[in-house]
Amino acid sequence: xxxxxxxxxxxxxxxxxxxxxxxxxxxxxxxxxxxxxxxxxxxxxxxxxxxxxxxxxxxxxxxxxxxxxxxxxxxxxxxxxxxxxxxxxxxxxxxxxxxxxxxxxxxxxxxxxxxxxxxxxxxxxxxxxxxxxxxxxxxxxxxxxxxxxxxxxxxxxxxxxxxxxxxxxxxxxxxxxxxxxxxxxxxxxxxxxxxxxxxxxxxxxxxxxxxxxxxxxxxxxxxxxxxxxxxxxxxxxxxxxxxxxxxxxxxxxxxxxxxxxxxxxxxxxxxxxxxxxxxxxxxxxxxxxxxxxxxxxxxxxxxxxxxxxxxxxxxxxxxxxxxxxxxxxxxxxxxxxxxxxxxxxxxxxxxxxxxxxxxxxxxxxxxxxxxxxxxxxxxxxxxxxxxxxxxxxxxxxxxxxxxxxxxxxxxxxxxxxxxxxxxxxxxxxxxxxxxxxxxxx
Numbered sequence: 001x002x003x004x005x006x007x008x009x010x011x012x013x014x015x016x017x018x019x020x021x022x023x024x025x026x027x028x029x030x031x032x033x034x035x036x037x038x039x040x041x042x043x044x045x046x047x048x049x050x051x052x053x054x055x056x057x058x059x060x061x062x063x064x065x066x067x068x069x070x071x072x073x074x075x076x077x078x079x080x081x082x083x084x085x086x087x088x089x090x091x092x093x094x095x096x097x098x099x100x101x102x103x104x105x106x107x108x109x110x111x112x113x114x115x116x117x118x119x120x121x122x123x124x125x126x127x128x129x130x131x132x133x134x135x136x137x138x139x140x141x142x143x144x145x146x147x148x149x150x151x152x153x154x155x156x157x158x159x160x161x162x163x164x165x166x167x168x169x170x171x172x173x174x175x176x177x178x179x180x181x182x183x184x185x186x187x188x189x190x191x192x193x194x195x196x197x198x199x200x201x202x203x204x205x206x207x208x209x210x211x212x213x214x215x216x217x218x219x220x221x222x223x224x225x226x227x228x229x230x231x232x233x234x235x236x237x238x239x240x241x242x243x244x245x246x247x248x249x250x251x252x253x254x255x256x257x258x259x260x261x262x263x264x265x266x267x268x269x270x271x272x273x274x275x276x277x278x279x280x281x282x283x284x285x286x287x288x289x290x291x292x293x294x295x296x297x298x299x300x301x302x303x304x305x306x307x308x309x310x311x312x313x314x315x316x317x318x319x320x321x322x323x324x325x326x327x328x329x330x331x332x333x334x335x336x337x338x339x340x341x342x343x344x345x346x347x348x349x350x351x352x353x354x355x356x357x358x359x360x361x362x363x364x365x366x367x368x369x370x371x372x373x374x375x376x377x378x379x380x381x382x383x384x385x386x387x388x389x390x391x392x393x394x395x396x397x398x399x400x401x402x403x404x405x406x407x408x409x410x411x412x413x414x415x416x417x418x419x420x421x422x423x424x425x426x427x428x429x430x431x432x433x434x435x436x437x438x439x440x441x
Contacts, residue, residue: 032215378404
């Protein structure tokens, strides 16, 4: 497509699949594989539209600590290529057009509903690298861009099939969403320099090729430690809603944190089957907060299992976490023996064939994550660091997905110590279906 600028006699060229950007729609989503021309095409489209009529355009990413993290450089480069330097005046934090068009920048992670309110008069919000944008960020941004005729544009490379943007705009799009899948084949100006590497990957690493170049989503992150195990669990339908059975006690496995995330796995046992019926995760939680939340569940409780540091005395209280929980009324608190990470990972792999995890998500204002869906996500994304100096996989990465993985490692360490006191051994639990068959009931 070519668009004549009001300010110039020049013609602006775009990949044909981006034609839809010039037609009204509430949400526009070009997505797919690498080298499809999406980002520079969107930049050109916005600069072109902004040259024809005054617009307020917000350019956002999930994380933007400095202007260098934004699309500011991409836009200024395109201004030069489009010969629009006399029309647009870029400075260090924005771009202003002669007709009043303005480009602004923000990171979404650090915003709340009050801070982002200043952007509610924007005509277009462009969210780049949208695969990284969280549900919380989208829930704040979408209702903020509320001006009559306003639009949200989201560009992203396909990553995980559980990414919020993929689920929100591709799997379950709202009315008014136009999503267009693009790959290098759709870009007439695809890089000839990258072509040889692309073909080499196609021949030697077809799974990576399908994701990176063809824009097909992964179910687990590349290099995930438990990739095969998670895939097997999903394929055998062991990731499924897991109802609480009131005839069995619920045991908890904790990964302790304060500034870091506090994670709690809720588990029941039937014969050899290990059923995760719930999962809680949040930062800044006290032990009193956690116990209060557990009390709301009205479960029959078994044992609370704390990691080895649960017996370390806290200088602020003079007590260790085990003593604190006992003081808050938890009756059976035990410490998980210390096991090095690699032995723990092997223990998790051995436990996986009998592991069932609730795959639902619940709304809970007190906890950032509530429900087993988050735990599955942690296991999908738990991976090792690969130092550039060696290129060899190293220790697991400590990030926002490692807390659930640490807790599941604790569960694997003591899984065979979990018993149902008073032995309420059942011969059948209606409704478990595939679980009945799996454990031989």
